[in-house]
Amino acid sequence: MDVDTGIDDSLALLYLLASPEADIIGIAATAGNVPASQVAANNLAWLDVCAAPDIEVALGAAEPLAIALRTTEDTHGPQGVGYAELPQSGRRVSGRSAAQMWVELVRERPGQVVGLCTGPLTNLALALRLEPELPRLLRRLVIMGGAFNHPGNTTPTNEWNVHVDPEAAKEVFDAFSAAPPDRRPIVCALDITETIEMYPEHLARLAERAGSLPVEIVSETDSVAARSAANNPIVRYLTDAVRFYFDFHRHYDQGYLAHMHDPFAAAVAIDPALARTRPATVDVELAGTMTRATTVADWAGMWGREPNADIVIGTDPAAFFEQMITRVGDYARAVYPPTTLEDA
Template identity: 30%
Template structure:
């Protein structure tokens, strides 16, 4: 049986690393490349983090491409980005760091267009960071979305609560214009795992402790990069007040859906967009179940989840063999 072809667009913080390791461990998929975007860290750190994950998994043959270093209009939320440490991977020292010399010379946006054209109708694109590279790709090639098999996004929100601003989820708030372009101009099947959905389907800390305590380099790596992360603190935080304490591997939900669509036990089909102008709501995802926007294209928003299949994919991600 032919393998599923995946392209991953990421800003490579800790949860991106978890999602990427999940894809690398899945025998039914082939990762064609990783395109990097600013977000959890500056673009050079994102590229370095991606190479670091690939080294841990012994998959350095997978090409890494440097992409957008800032949002489309050069604005971002003013809050500091320290969720996963200043470098995106928990500020855990990397004794094997060889810099970014292995990053491809080709720009990430050009690589996205080229690879998808080479495998037209076969590539699932998994976007787990700000959507800047995707928005640039459709501006360079308006037919790009039509050539994708499908698109999986971790981002946005359904309940009007945010983790970056009062009403906005991190990936969308970091580049609202890009999110607006993608949600309104990508015509391929689109599956969205929103931030609030992931929090509603969290795992107990006991699972996390067992998960990172497995034997092998990958589990040891995950334990190092999460040990000092504020996102993995057991202390009460705003996140805990809203959703209760627990482990949430945010980006892994979109990745799991791309690897095995049956993990999505129920989706709702709905028109979506992004608010660009509100003082408190800029970057918030807009749901339009009453079709007021009169959009032809709708997205599939995940509502119910097979936690057993999901935990099996997570466990496999850190097992010794990729």
């Protein structure tokens, strides 16, 4: 995982921890939603809350490749996890950089590792500079980023992760032009991820599945100072995080909902069959006055270049949420059994 945790990155991490098919071998902290050091702290804290085994968390670059870092605390809260106040972790950050971790883990397991990037692609671009064979050494790469036949969420034409480090995104897509067709990146862009709409009832169903009490229905009338009283810590912190995301989307007239971009990408990393894809050649605009950081897809081969990505063009949001609620709810229940919480 290479993440900029992040509210929806948090749920992506929970989804993978809750998935028996997934074995998380490393988490790279990339600067994006918040600075890289805060991202690493959030990842370590979530691992504690989830009573997860030791998983390496490596610190990524503090800045994008060529421009100053822009963060988005207005979207994800001052610490990146909304209203949640995660406990400080006693776990330590890895002694190697995120780029080094990428390279060394993949070299140790050629053809076995699935990479999941839900933040800017800075760390992966740096890893590609260290090991240009990464596109052939990875089993597959899943990227949450970009916007194709869809408006951007940061400027009229571009998506946040690419906006933060467009040079890195271009380096990654250029490098994967050398990947064989079965190892092209699967790109989960805004075209699809903005259809993955989470509502308060999804949180309530997850709490019920976890056996967490009380089962709360968060509301746009809740005070900013309100905090979840759920007795299951995973449900409690997740509720406080996601409620901030609901408030953010409502503030921008999108409804009292949250787009769960990153958990969907995590689900696709485990099971690509959840997504319908179409191959295309993807490039990133770097010189446009109004279109810098825009992802451009050549669907028809007009550039005369082979496809370097499989872009997700369809999915079933209801099926995704059913699976997510089942997995994360069951996981929260297993980590904190209701009988134990009742006795506490």
